[in-house]
Amino acid sequence: MKIYVANSYITKFGELWNKSLTDLFAEAVDGVIQNIDDKAQIEAIFVANMASGMFEGQLHLGAMVSQMLPHNPPAMRIEGACASGSLAVLAAEQALLSGQYKTVMVVGAEKMTDVSGNFVTDILSGAANITKEYGSTFPALYALLAKAYMKDFGVSERELRKILTSISVANHKNAVLNPQAQFRKEIAREVVDNSQVVAEPLRLFDCSPVSDGAATVVLSTDEKYNKKPKIIGFGHAQDSLDLASRSSLSELVATKKASQKAYQMAGIEAKDIDVAEVHDCFTIAELLAVENLGFCASGKGIDFLSEVLGASEKMIGENKNVASDNADIVRENIKKISINPSGGLKACGHPVGATGVKQIAFLSSLLSKNEQNKYQDCRYGLTHNVGGSGATAVVHILQR
């Protein structure tokens, strides 16, 4: 299976007061079609968005975005909470693989900052089970996952705090190099450790922000794009919407299943992945992700990330001579995997409907560059997009 990422675009993510939802979609669409002579080659549009009806009062997004192209291609909106973006990519892939279309556009956007913080929390709570989980917030649901992880793997609060802070610091550091990121400033460990408790043990700097933004990819099976990065595998899986019905709370089973399907389709294994954009809506989610995506064994995420993030910090400092008792493992991990080079959801931002599309767009751009940088030898990339507290998971694998 070869689906080429023919073109991509990501808007700035942030509190974009002067941009409406329509503006964001328009910028994202223009960002890819301005380089296309024959716009009619875009045969269909898949629109990702979670809650424009509540944030803006605007529905019928397929029609709205279709109108932005002169030939009004068929368009549909796909929603899966925070996994909306990847689900829209999935729908596009299925249309391409069926042979119905040859070239399609996927665009995701969310405009979240026109309403109050309390209202945002209310709207996002719709991604949980509103009958069985009333009174919850998303930080609370992920805090329960953190508590389950601590209990099942015998991790102390101090040990967990240390790695969660490392994740936050690392993602902010990565975002400094991403011009589209919402936060492009490094943060100190003390800032994270001393930030306000939101839902213990999660603090303010463990939580991804409220963001506006959009991203687009043009996907094609046309061989004229065969020099572009390609999607070689994908997987989609579900788990129960509410936590109480889950078989396990210390792992996201949907992520495990989705990644296994993706690896099988791509014909590779987890150890072959060089760079990954994982769903760090909260720092605990990144810890669960590296285990559930198979980068390390269950319960070993803290050790794994301590090596990868610690080594990454040293490498960014241009000192590649990492002193460690496990130097070979550290060098292997540096060579083999970079996590959230965009800054992740934590620092790049999380306009809900855009995130899954942005992950594909960012990685495809990174894999197509021929610059001399630490990603120049990266061959396989992985994107991981989750809906709700892990009820939906979609994994994509890209190849340079």
Next chain:
Amino acid sequence: MKQNNHNLSPAKYWRDNKSWSKIIGKTATVLFATNIDNLYSYVLLELNYDKGQRIECMSEVNVFLQAGDKVVLHLRKLSESSENALINYGIKAIKIYE
């Protein structure tokens, strides 16, 4: 306390409260708990009368629960009263002090 998950419509309230009678007065054990905004706890409980069955709910305001606590499930007000809107009631986990 701001209640999320939207104010209930009368029809939704009528439907939801049919299931409440099954668990009001039943006891449970806290499996996992987190404190939200230093105001209340949100908990995952295992029902004592039906081992293996789990539910999630809130604690009373300013009562903070932790794993292992025993609770009883009762109807309580979920949000601040309003002159205009329905007064939201729902199941909360009430701490049993031993």
